[in-house]
Amino acid sequence: MMKISPKxxxxxxxxxxxxxTPFFFPSxxxxxxxxxxxxxxxxxxxxxxxxxxxxxxSLGHAGFAGIGGYACALAxxxxxxxxxxxxxxxxxxxxxxxYLVGRPILRLKGYYLGVATLGFGILVSMVLNxxxxxxxxxxxxxxPELGLRAVxxxxxxxxxxxxxxxxxxxxxxxxxAWIALNLHSSPAGRALRALHGSEVAARTVGIxxxxxxxxxxVISAVYASxxxxxxxxxxxxxxxxxxGFMHSIEMVTMAVLGGVGSVLGAIFGAGILTLxxxxxxxxxxxxxxxxxxxxxxxMIFLREGLLPSILRRLRGRGE
Amino acid sequence: MTREDxxxxxxxxxxxxxxxxxxxVNDVSFAVKPGEIVSIIGPNGAGKTTLFNMISGxxxxxxxxxxxxxxxxxxxxxxxxxxxxMSRTFQNLQIFQSMTVLENAVTGYHLxxxxxxxxxxxxxxGSRRRARAAEEGARKLLARVGLDRAAERxxxxxxxxxxxxxxxxxxxxxxxxxxxxxxxxxxxxxxxTEEIDHLIAEVAASGVxxxxxxxxxxxxxxxxxHIVVLDHGEKIAEGDPATVSQNPAVIAAYLGADAEVxxxxx
Ligand SMILES: Nc1ncnc2c1ncn2[C@@H]1O[C@H](COP(=O)(O)OP(=O)(O)O)[C@@H](O)[C@H]1O
Ligand SMILES: [Mg+2]
Numbered sequence: 001m002m003k004i005s006p007k008x009x010x011x012x013x014x015x016x017x018x019x020x021t022p023f024f025f026p027s028x029x030x031x032x033x034x035x036x037x038x039x040x041x042x043x044x045x046x047x048x049x050x051x052x053x054x055x056x057x058s059l060g061h062a063g064f065a066g067i068g069g070y071a072c073a074l075a076x077x078x079x080x081x082x083x084x085x086x087x088x089x090x091x092x093x094x095x096x097x098x099y100l101v102g103r104p105i106l107r108l109k110g111y112y113l114g115v116a117t118l119g120f121g122i123l124v125s126m127v128l129n130x131x132x133x134x135x136x137x138x139x140x141x142x143x144p145e146l147g148l149r150a151v152x153x154x155x156x157x158x159x160x161x162x163x164x165x166x167x168x169x170x171x172x173x174x175x176x177a178w179i180a181l182n183l184h185s186s187p188a189g190r191a192l193r194a195l196h197g198s199e200v201a202a203r204t205v206g207i208x209x210x211x212x213x214x215x216x217x218v219i220s221a222v223y224a225s226x227x228x229x230x231x232x233x234x235x236x237x238x239x240x241x242x243x244g245f246m247h248s249i250e251m252v253t254m255a256v257l258g259g260v261g262s263v264l265g266a267i268f269g270a271g272i273l274t275l276x277x278x279x280x281x282x283x284x285x286x287x288x289x290x291x292x293x294x295x296x297x298x299m300i301f302l303r304e305g306l307l308p309s310i311l312r313r314l315r316g317r318g319e
Numbered sequence: 320m321t322r323e324d325x326x327x328x329x330x331x332x333x334x335x336x337x338x339x340x341x342x343x344v345n346d347v348s349f350a351v352k353p354g355e356i357v358s359i360i361g362p363n364g365a366g367k368t369t370l371f372n373m374i375s376g377x378x379x380x381x382x383x384x385x386x387x388x389x390x391x392x393x394x395x396x397x398x399x400x401x402x403x404x405m406s407r408t409f410q411n412l413q414i415f416q417s418m419t420v421l422e423n424a425v426t427g428y429h430l431x432x433x434x435x436x437x438x439x440x441x442x443x444x445g446s447r448r449r450a451r452a453a454e455e456g457a458r459k460l461l462a463r464v465g466l467d468r469a470a471e472r473x474x475x476x477x478x479x480x481x482x483x484x485x486x487x488x489x490x491x492x493x494x495x496x497x498x499x500x501x502x503x504x505x506x507x508x509x510x511x512t513e514e515i516d517h518l519i520a521e522v523a524a525s526g527v528x529x530x531x532x533x534x535x536x537x538x539x540x541x542x543x544x545h546i547v548v549l550d551h552g553e554k555i556a557e558g559d560p561a562t563v564s565q566n567p568a569v570i571a572a573y574l575g576a577d578a579e580v581x582x583x584x585x
Binding site: 187190193197204205207219 | 375376377396397414427429430442446453493
């Protein structure tokens with residue numbers, strides 16, 4: 001029997017989860033929760049590439065989610081661009097900004113990226129809050145309908161709004177995971193993990209360390225941007241909170257909780273932290289505290305994250 | 320005396336660096352030809368690793384020049400030196416701990432396996448082909464250093480001696496013109512040391528220049544074509560093994576430190 005690769009296994013598990021869980025949904029509401037998990041999972045998959053593979057930390061990734069989200073709100077209205085193209089436009093702007101922010105910073109050694117991205121996130125957040133003429137400020141702004149559901153209906157596939165966004169975001173997550181897993185075992189992914197392990201050794205085998213870090217940063221910014229776009233499109237509304245500091249911290253905590261080195265683990269972390277406020281209303285009130293606590297506990301007890309730790313435990317018993 | 324001529328691959332000329340007030344390396348010069356094994360010896364703290372770090376672009380020298388194939392490469396970044404055919408190992412292991420042994424070796428093929436990142440993200444055939452070729456090469460190199468059976472293990476779990484050999488495999492993967500080895504046999508048992516000894520001779524015989532730092536004097540005396548002796552950052556002697564081991568200044572430096580040169584007679 002051929003051994004299936006970790007990549008195939010991860011994709012199978014993800015696809016099965018997306019396809020099978022709806023059979024257990026007590027109500028249509030859970031499609032929405034599922035879609036939210038997938039959107040967060042997508043952003044967190046970008047964090048896996050940046051932090052899990054390349055070992056770099058961003059404290060402002062929500063800024064890119066904000067750009068992706070507001071691209072879908074503003075570009076269709078102001079420039080008559082189709083919302084689907086606005087997703088691409090948002091991703092391109094995010095990639096460009098990530099390049100501009102990352103290029104000078106990633107030449108420096110140390111954790112300057114964290115500080116720079118923190119500033120970047122705050123800046124985006126401020127612009128979205130204050131440029132009322134354009135963004136309508138803190139109250140948020142409507143986002144036009146994507147329109148794909150109506151097209152599918154014409155083709156005879158009649159999905160409820162909840163169902164549509166569930167499967168649509170699920171598809172994005174699976175594709176996003178596929179790309180991240182491709183990268184993992186590719187020459188570039190290996191170079192990223194190598195510079196994470198030892199920068200000096202990476203340099204001596206010919207890896208252009210600042211350039212590779214920059215590529216990881218840009219790619220992860222695109223993930224966050226698309227995630228923000230999907231959020232805006234499915235809610236048909238967006239507020240500057242999407243770009244807020246708390247959202248950045250949420251992304252990192254989800255990834256770290258589940259296991260920042262593993263795509264499936266990080267998505268698992270996104271699942272837990274998205275579900276928690278839905279089942280425990282107190283969580284919503286104390287979110288900041290809980291996130292902080294989760295981070296501290298994971299750092300102390302589960303350095304690799306929840307899923308890899310569980311798998312290791314299970315494997316250990318199996319042997 | 321200068322050994323520098325047209326055939327010279329690496330030449331180091333008046334190289335030096337200071338940390339704070341301390342001159343860790345001062346005005347050191349020597350040359351290495353293709354296929355030659357040149358050893359740098361000297362007591363602990365003599366400046367051997369620092370010298371390697373300057374030659375390989377990790378430290379910026381505060382004086383002197385490094386020339387590779389006749390071109391000035393002083394202060395050139397390590398990843399660009401790798402392209403010009405320089406590769407090295409580290410005294411304090413620099414292993415990619417959480418990657419497998421095979422992946423560590425494959426990383427040495429970075430320059431030949433890298434391509435457009437889009438091809439990697441989409442796992443296009445070109446990307447897979449390059450990765451596969453690198454993997455095949457890496458497996459052969461692992462067999463050469465006796466690590467083929469550990470290929471799938473996580474590198475962090477290997478013994479010190481094995482990791483030393485893994486670093487050699489990774490460095491060889493660059494197909495270098497010159498290989499810098501910083502204490503490759505440290506932590507290895509007698510059998511492993513002999514294997515490394517053979518490997519180095521073999522690599523040199525294929526035309527690769529070797530710059531070696533090693534504490535095992537028997538090994539150094541046996542395989543070196545030329546020896547440079549450092550003490551307190553200065554070159555105190557240079558010559559073939561027989562000449563160097565008779566040199567009073569060298570004996571004094573070693574007796575002053577830990578009398579290691581006496582192994583050479585054994
Ligand atoms: N980065 C550094 N900063 C300060 N001092 C250093 C640094 N690197 C080496 N040194 C000093 O330079 C001297 C030579 O060290 P090293 O080159 O490691 O010696 P060797 O390899 O011959 O044992 C030592 O005194 C060491 O403490
Ligand atoms: Mg040393």
